[in-house]
Every structure is written in C-alpha cells, then in structure tokens.
Amino acid sequence: MVTVTTVDTLQEAAASSAGQAVFLGGGTLVMRSVNYGEQAVSQIVRLRSAAALRGIRADGARILIGAAATMGDILRSSDVSFLHPVARQVGGPAIRNMATVGGNIFAPHPYGDFAVALLALDARLHLSDGSETDLESLLASRDSERRLVESVSIVRPSGDDFRFRKVSRVKPKGVSVMSLAAWLPRSAGRISGARIAFGAMAPTPVRARAAEAALEGAALDETGVSGALSAATQGLNPPDDGLASGWYRSQVAPVHLKRLLLGGGSRP
Ligand SMILES: Cc1cc2nc3c(=O)[nH]c(=O)nc-3n(C[C@H](O)[C@H](O)[C@H](O)COP(=O)(O)OP(=O)(O)OC[C@H]3O[C@@H](n4cnc5c(N)ncnc54)[C@H](O)[C@@H]3O)c2cc1C
Structure with a gap:
C-alpha cells in the first residue's frame, strides 16, 4: 500500500x-x-500546488528557475533559450510535460541530462531550509542526504559559450549513453575557467576536471583542445549498463568531447 x-x-x-x-x-x-x-x-x-515553484525569471545577472518547472516550461521560456536543446532531449513530449528540473537533479544513472547542463553552468541551488549550495556538492551527497530543492540559479552564458550534446542509440528520445555539456568563457580568444560535465559516466553527473584544466588558456581549435581530449576521462570510472559498457564509454568520450568543443554541441 x-x-x-x-x-x-x-x-x-x-x-x-x-x-x-x-x-x-x-x-x-x-x-x-x-x-x-x-x-x-x-x-x-x-x-497541493507546485505553481509557485514553476517560475523562470531573470534575477539580476542570474536566471532563477523554480524546481517544479518542467522541461516544457523551459521550452516555453525565451529567458532560457540556451537550455532549449537540453530540455528538448529529455524523453518524449509526454515526459517533458511532467519531468521537472528538481526531479532531474535526483534522477539516477543514466538519467539527469538537464542536471549535466546545470553542472556545467555552475548552478546554485536554493534549498527548502533557506540555505544555498552548489550543484556539485549536492550531487556528491544526494544519495545519502536527501534535501529538497526550491530553485536553481544560473548565469546566462554569452554567445556560444555554452554547448550540450547527448549521445543515445535510439533517436530522437533514447536514454543517454552519455551526455556532455561545456561552458567555455573566453578572454582574448583564450579559454578561461572552462567547466565540462558528463552524464552517464559516473553514478551522478560529474565534472571532467582534468579536461577543464587542460583547456585553461587554450584556443578553441584542434591544437588547443588536444590536451583536454587526452584527459577527457581521467579520474572517471564509467559504469556498465544495458546501453554500453564502461570501457565503451571511455573509448568514445574523447570523440564526443571533440565534437562538443569544436562542433558547437547538438542542434535542436
Ligand atoms: C520513458 C522515460 C524517459 C526518460 N527519458 C529521460 C531522458 O531522456 N533524460 C533524462 O534526463 N531523464 C529521463 N527520464 C527520467 C525523468 O523523466 C527525468 O529525469 C525527470 O526530470 C525527473 O523529474 P520528475 O519531476 O518526474 O521526478 P520525480 O519522478 O517526481 O522524482 C524523481 C526523484 O527526484 C526527487 N525530487 C523531485 N523533485 C525534487 C525537488 N524539488 N527537490 C528534491 N528532490 C526532488 C524525488 O523525490 C525522486 O527521488 C525518463 C523517464 C522515463 C519514464
């Protein structure tokens, strides 16, 4: 019962x-x-009503997304158009109509495509007890310590600084073999403070810290990204599941990271 x-x-x-x-x-x-x-x-x-937690609005330099906002709400909001290619790749229309941002953060492997994007964008979470945390910390403890998320706050990335790519076997709505997101701020043509996140490469979405470090000061071209591709899976131990083995995931991750970095991610 x-x-x-x-x-x-x-x-x-x-x-x-x-x-x-x-x-x-x-x-x-x-x-x-x-x-x-x-x-x-x-x-x-x-x-009783989640309406108050569904809003998406500008908050100074940041954008605030209510945890109960659905993938459909994201797709209807022009404030977060850079997240449309992400939301569009979560399940089919019926799932997107119900699947929330908050739920995606707690969705187990291999789900959590939207959380991968939020991790790359250095999302801050507002919790029900009034405290704040960063998404990376929450993901590290999410299975041992259950906390309720009220809203998510991100900075709007400029130009093509943000990219997302989902790799699946069944198009258009298959589950991820892996998903990848990158935030690539540049200064005078050089990458500064890159964040790269992988989904389905660990029990939760994770950052590819070695690849991030290799991109520091690099140009966004074949030569500039080569160190990041070599370091793509350093420190990661991708899981085996019915979609792919961990070995396969490790082998193809640099290929997809290269497409993400140099190809600009997935197109809607
Ligand atoms: C057929 C199908 C296809 C799917 N395809 C994808 C896909 O392509 N990509 C993908 O990423 N996911 C996919 N999913 C998984 C899921 O639909 C999404 O991850 C969705 O975003 C989960 O959100 P929800 O609101 O439905 O979560 P729920 O089912 O309501 O909850 C999931 C978990 O999150 C917790 N939770 C929910 N809201 C909060 C909150 N505000 N604070 C704290 N905890 C919370 C719940 O307690 C629960 O533990 C799919 C699921 C199905 C059934």
Whole structure:
C-alpha cells in the first residue's frame, strides 16, 4: 500500500520526507516505481500546488528557475533559450510535460541530462531550509542526504559559450549513453575557467576536471583542445549498463568531447 500526504509548502514536505516518504516532483520516475510495485516507495509527499515553484525569471545577472518547472516550461521560456536543446532531449513530449528540473537533479544513472547542463553552468541551488549550495556538492551527497530543492540559479552564458550534446542509440528520445555539456568563457580568444560535465559516466553527473584544466588558456581549435581530449576521462570510472559498457564509454568520450568543443554541441 502507498500512502500519500499532501502539504502546502516545501518546508512541510521536507519535514515529511526526512523519514521514509518520497517527495513527488513531476512523478515520471516516482510513479513508475509505484506502478511497477517497487517496495522502496511506500509513502509519498506531494505539494497541493507546485505553481509557485514553476517560475523562470531573470534575477539580476542570474536566471532563477523554480524546481517544479518542467522541461516544457523551459521550452516555453525565451529567458532560457540556451537550455532549449537540453530540455528538448529529455524523453518524449509526454515526459517533458511532467519531468521537472528538481526531479532531474535526483534522477539516477543514466538519467539527469538537464542536471549535466546545470553542472556545467555552475548552478546554485536554493534549498527548502533557506540555505544555498552548489550543484556539485549536492550531487556528491544526494544519495545519502536527501534535501529538497526550491530553485536553481544560473548565469546566462554569452554567445556560444555554452554547448550540450547527448549521445543515445535510439533517436530522437533514447536514454543517454552519455551526455556532455561545456561552458567555455573566453578572454582574448583564450579559454578561461572552462567547466565540462558528463552524464552517464559516473553514478551522478560529474565534472571532467582534468579536461577543464587542460583547456585553461587554450584556443578553441584542434591544437588547443588536444590536451583536454587526452584527459577527457581521467579520474572517471564509467559504469556498465544495458546501453554500453564502461570501457565503451571511455573509448568514445574523447570523440564526443571533440565534437562538443569544436562542433558547437547538438542542434535542436
Ligand atoms: C520513458 C522515460 C524517459 C526518460 N527519458 C529521460 C531522458 O531522456 N533524460 C533524462 O534526463 N531523464 C529521463 N527520464 C527520467 C525523468 O523523466 C527525468 O529525469 C525527470 O526530470 C525527473 O523529474 P520528475 O519531476 O518526474 O521526478 P520525480 O519522478 O517526481 O522524482 C524523481 C526523484 O527526484 C526527487 N525530487 C523531485 N523533485 C525534487 C525537488 N524539488 N527537490 C528534491 N528532490 C526532488 C524525488 O523525490 C525522486 O527521488 C525518463 C523517464 C522515463 C519514464
């Protein structure tokens, strides 16, 4: 039997989900678990209305995205048009209509394509207890310490500084063999402070720190990116699953990273 508790605020939901209860976002994964009879979900806590957490708005130099914003909401917002190629590649239309940004951050391997983009963009998370954290820290502890996310804040990347690429076997809506995102700020034609994130290359989205370091001061051309390609999977131990072996993922990662860096990522 599954019990469902309906509350008015995220804070009340956090108090309930501190125990056994699972917080319900759009429900694409939680309700699939329930429908398949997974014993892990016996208590659900949901918001009476998530409308207040669905907004997407400019906040000074940053953009604030409510955790309950769906992939469809992202696609309807011109404020985050740079994220449209990401949202468009999460599942099919029915999934995008329900799948939330908050849920994507907690979606297990090999899901989490949107979180990969947010990690590359150095997203800050506003949590239900009023505290803030960066996405990388939250991902590091997400399976041991469940915290509810209220909103996500990112800086709008300029020009073509942000790129995203999803590699899947089934087009157009297959699950990721891997996803890649890069934020490549440049100064006088040289990369400065690059962030590169991989999805499906570890239990959670991760940064490719060795590749980032190799890009520092480099030009965005064949020669400039060669060090990053050699270091693409340094420190990573990609998992095996039904889509691909870890070995295969390691072998093809530099190829896709090169396409991301020099080809400008995926096109809608
Ligand atoms: C057929 C199918 C195809 C899919 N394809 C893709 C794909 O291509 N790419 C991809 O990335 N994902 C995919 N997914 C996975 C999933 O749909 C998405 O990751 C989605 O964004 C999850 O969001 P949700 O709101 O539905 O999460 P839910 O199912 O509601 O919740 C998932 C988890 O996140 C937690 N959670 C939800 N909101 C919050 C919050 N605000 N704070 C803290 N925890 C929260 C829940 O408690 C739960 O543990 C697919 C799923 C299905 C069923």
